[in-house]
Amino acid sequence: MAEKKTTTKLAQSMADYRTPSIKRQWYVAGRLEEFGEDLQEIVIMNRSLVRYRTSSGEPVLMQNRCPHRSYPLSESIREGDNIRCRYHGATFDSDGVFVRVPSQDICPKSGLRKYPVVEIGPFVWVWMANESPDYSLLPELPYTQGDWKLIIGRFDVPGNIMFMAENLCDLSHLPYLHEKTLGYPPEFAKEQLEIRQVGNGLEYERKISGQYYHKTVFFSQETSDLIDPCSYSMSNIGYFKSTALNYSYVRLMIDPADVAKYPGLQEEYGFIISHYLTPETDKTTHYYWLLARNYDMDKTSVDQQLESGITAAFMEDIETTQLLQDMMEKDHEPYREVIFGGDKVAVMMRRIVKQLADQEAKDKVTQ
Ligand code: FES
């Protein structure tokens, strides 16, 4: 009985798909090039928004719904940096201010809500809380500068953001769900993690015992064969920064004696796989991913191979998210989640998110 009570209490202290999305954080609102000349709609946190870029290069993200009769401004006409609503011709400037209403001489004071955005790395980030943006929470993306080769991809996830946020903190599914795509051996699920909480984030370091990383999807056959006869030490650290950003930094440090012995080897092979989640609705999520690597930099064939390999694995996560979302909708039997040893990071993450969500509810933060 006591155990049941404790488990229930634990479950209540963890965020899940019913928890309102965190508002006081920065989310990716699109890639730099998705803020272009065209007026485009993007839905974020159940708000229809219009995105474009002014002639001076400023990215703009505003309410998409014309305050007159709800016509989408993304389906309207761009006039210089202004938008003219296609329905009755009301015109707004890039700050969302009414500049013209054809049927009257005076413009209404209320216009379109404009959202604060910042460009960092290959993305435009948005602050959705209806209060002053906290610029100290803007993410750092060191791997988008310097000597890294980047590949970027995007998915539409048919499930709540928390399913995906948990999936990214849950490494114990890698050898199973991704049995045929990623190449991790079953012992991976048991390797020990050292977990550190840093502010509202987590760092989780995997203590690697086997030498199998060079055989995973992240390496081309050629590079994998080159590394195969060598011994190497490894570092693998995962970072949960927020539900909007999670990344893993993996480094293979080759034994210097092997570097001297086998031509063509480099001392260190590093890759960073990062994930960017943005709630679209309560049941759908925008998902961008970025792979940065410091090897095979000039081989476009490796780009293609990595992209298709990673996409195949990510599709398994996305299908899983949809299955979980569907289960929540069709099965209304009261249930209690069972927690496994491999869930430590995910449980800590869900507790942090629940505390943040509770604080936002207490502070009555709106979006
Ligand atoms: S709906 Fe936009 S001006 Fe009427």
Ligand SMILES: [Fe+2]
């Ligand atoms: Fe996965």
